[in-house]
Amino acid sequence: MSDLKTYLTQRCQIIDVALDQCIPSAETRPVSLHKAMRHSVFAGGKRLRPILTLAAAEACGGTIEKAMPSACAVECLHTYSLIHDDLPCMDDDDMRRGVPTCHIVFGEAIALLAGDALQALAFELTAQTPATSRHTAASLVSELARTAGSLHLVGGQVADLEGEQKKLPLDDLRFVHEGKTAALLTTSIKLGAMSADATPEQLQALHDFGMATGLAFQIIDDILDVTQTSEKLGKSAGKDVASEKSTYPALLGLDASRAEAHRLTTAAHDALAIFGEKGTRLRELADYLLNRDY
Numbered sequence: 001m002s003d004l005k006t007y008l009t010q011r012c013q014i015i016d017v018a019l020d021q022c023i024p025s026a027e028t029r030p031v032s033l034h035k036a037m038r039h040s041v042f043a044g045g046k047r048l049r050p051i052l053t054l055a056a057a058e059a060c061g062g063t064i065e066k067a068m069p070s071a072c073a074v075e076c077l078h079t080y081s082l083i084h085d086d087l088p089c090m091d092d093d094d095m096r097r098g099v100p101t102c103h104i105v106f107g108e109a110i111a112l113l114a115g116d117a118l119q120a121l122a123f124e125l126t127a128q129t130p131a132t133s134r135h136t137a138a139s140l141v142s143e144l145a146r147t148a149g150s151l152h153l154v155g156g157q158v159a160d161l162e163g164e165q166k167k168l169p170l171d172d173l174r175f176v177h178e179g180k181t182a183a184l185l186t187t188s189i190k191l192g193a194m195s196a197d198a199t200p201e202q203l204q205a206l207h208d209f210g211m212a213t214g215l216a217f218q219i220i221d222d223i224l225d226v227t228q229t230s231e232k233l234g235k236s237a238g239k240d241v242a243s244e245k246s247t248y249p250a251l252l253g254l255d256a257s258r259a260e261a262h263r264l265t266t267a268a269h270d271a272l273a274i275f276g277e278k279g280t281r282l283r284e285l286a287d288y289l290l291n292r293d294y
Contacts, residue, residue, distance in 0.1 A: 004284050011051045016042070018068050019075060022125060036106040036114035041079050044097040048289070049074045049185060053192035055285060056206055059278045062196020066130050070140060070191035073125035076118045077144065078184060081153060083115035090161065119148070132197035140194055147187040156180035160245070168246035174215065181221075182214025189282075201274060208271035213286045216264035219257050220290060222247040227254070228294060265290045 050071035057067035156179020272279035
């Protein structure tokens with residue numbers, strides 16, 4: 001675990017350097033917009049999605065350098081989704097990553113536009129990933145666009161909003177979590193693999209790994225929302241209960257939810273069989289996400 005902690009720290013550092021280089025400085029006009037973008041991107045966060053991008057690239061024999069544009073892209077897209085998710089018209093939260101949310105600091109209009117700008121930047125960065133024999137820049141951009149749209153990220157947010165104050169069937173709750181969480185985590189992994197010229201078989205295996213890991217990740221998030229403090233989480237705890245949202249703990253209870261997260265993580269491990277030892281780091285990351293406490 002100490003080796004993994006060192007790995008995570010080092011990966012966070014190189015990703016932050018790359019993000020600092022690709023996001024306009026706080027002195028770039030319009031200053032308010034770029035300050036808001038940087039406030040949310042550099043507020044903290046575990047950089048899990050870009051770390052998975054780089055790990056998948058290495059599992060497929062690629063390099064960090066070629067995967068880094070896509071790694072930065074998924075972090076920008078993720079941060080955009082958090083900014084918008086926290087807006088008063090959405091989940092209405094005032095803390096994210098341990099600091100005041102973007103709209104609390106900069107106002108709703110600038111926060112909305114900061115999210116828009118980060119979303120656009122994500123596609124610009126993805127297009128900078130060098131093409132391979134199997135994967136063009138267009139194919140990478142298309143992968144990210146499908147995930148960001150109505151069938152996954154945005155659609156999942158809509159289903160989440162419409163599910164408030166309702167007891168959703170488990171299949172509907174899974175649809176929300178797969179759209180809001182698992183799809184982007186999976187695409188983060190696939191973009192890294194595509195930068196390494198992954199084969200169709202490798203991409204399918206990583207898709208299966210990502211969806212299982214992403215759903216387990218969200219189940220653990222739901223558990224932590226009711227078992228941890230806001231200070232520990234870096235965001236408002238108890239929001240799901242307050243919003244009367246369906247969650248895995250609400251529908252299944254804590255013990256059954258933990259068991260489901262463990263089952264999904266086992267499935268994620270199994271999906272990596274074709275990678276052998278090269279999949280070790282991805283397996284460790286799946287276990288880390290399962291066992292985290294914030």
